[in-house]
Amino acid sequence: MNENLIDIYIMGEHHQVPDSLTILQALEYAGYRLTRGVGCRGGFCGACATVYRVNGDYHLKFALACQTRVEPNMQLAMIPFFPAHRPRYRLSELKGTAQEVLDIYPELLRCYGCNTCTKSCPQDIDVLGYVSALLRGEIALAADISFDCIMCGLCVSRCPAELVKHHAALLCRRLYGSRLAPRSTHLAQRIAEIRSGKFKAELEQLKNMDRKQLQELYAAREVEPEE
Ligand code: SF4
Ligand code: SF4
Numbered sequence: 530m531n532e533n534l535i536d537i538y539i540m541g542e543h544h545q546v547p548d549s550l551t552i553l554q555a556l557e558y559a560g561y562r563l564t565r566g567v568g569c570r571g572g573f574c575g576a577c578a579t580v581y582r583v584n585g586d587y588h589l590k591f592a593l594a595c596q597t598r599v600e601p602n603m604q605l606a607m608i609p610f611f612p613a614h615r616p617r618y619r620l621s622e623l624k625g626t627a628q629e630v631l632d633i634y635p636e637l638l639r640c641y642g643c644n645t646c647t648k649s650c651p652q653d654i655d656v657l658g659y660v661s662a663l664l665r666g667e668i669a670l671a672a673d674i675s676f677d678c679i680m681c682g683l684c685v686s687r688c689p690a691e692l693v694k695h696h697a698a699l700l701c702r703r704l705y706g707s708r709l710a711p712r713s714t715h716l717a718q719r720i721a722e723i724r725s726g727k728f729k730a731e732l733e734q735l736k737n738m739d740r741k742q743l744q745e746l747y748a749a750r751e752v753e754p755e756e
Contacts, residue, residue, distance in 0.1 A: 575681030625708030
């Protein structure tokens with residue numbers, strides 16, 4: 530295989546690695562066995578938030594190591610994790626008001642509105658947008674804007690006020706899901722039907738089918754009509 534090798538530096542030590550690798554793969558290529566700061570490898574778990582620099586550029590850069598390609602003269606350093614101040618609360622004791630979120634995360638009121646967090650988010654989330662929604666008391670909107678957050682903490686690492694807004698947003702999503710979202714009546718109805726044993730015979734019949742019968746049944750299933 531023709532590989533274009535480039536120079537990178539890991540903890541100051543020179544290595545040559547193929548330019549097709551991600552930072553995570555390059556660390557392993559160089560012989561590092563990763564047991565922390567690595568998770569799904571697909572950009573979803575947020576475990577591999579990483580700091581790096583490139584020679585000649587004084588900026589400190591932040592990225593997900595599994596989603597970022599190595600580049601020539603990259604300087605990589607391992608950090609164990611992005612620390613986060615995480616207050617404890619009992620969800621079952623909360624009513625779902627914005628004031629409760631601010632009582633748990635009062636430091637959010639110190640937000641400068643600088644928008645650095647939005648620029649650092651690998652998920653392209655409007656981070657300042659959800660912080661602002663939260664400060665206005667709009668929990669449902671904060672939950673909606675932050676829905677794709679993978680809790681990587683990069684927005685905290687760049688925040689001059691070190692605000693842990695991703696945890697506050699997670700609380701908003703929890704409150705929205707458990708307190709504020711409209712209840713699904715058809716779901717409640719279906720659960721009651723399941724509990725009453727309505728589908729028991731049908732389930733038994735399915736369990737006794739072989740693979741071919743199941744495949745035929747699946748292919749002939751009634752697909753939900755588009756609205
Ligand atoms: S909002 Fe913050 S914690 Fe969530 S994905 Fe974006 S940078 Fe990561
Ligand atoms: S980086 Fe911090 S201070 Fe700046 S807008 Fe985001 S939360 Fe507010």
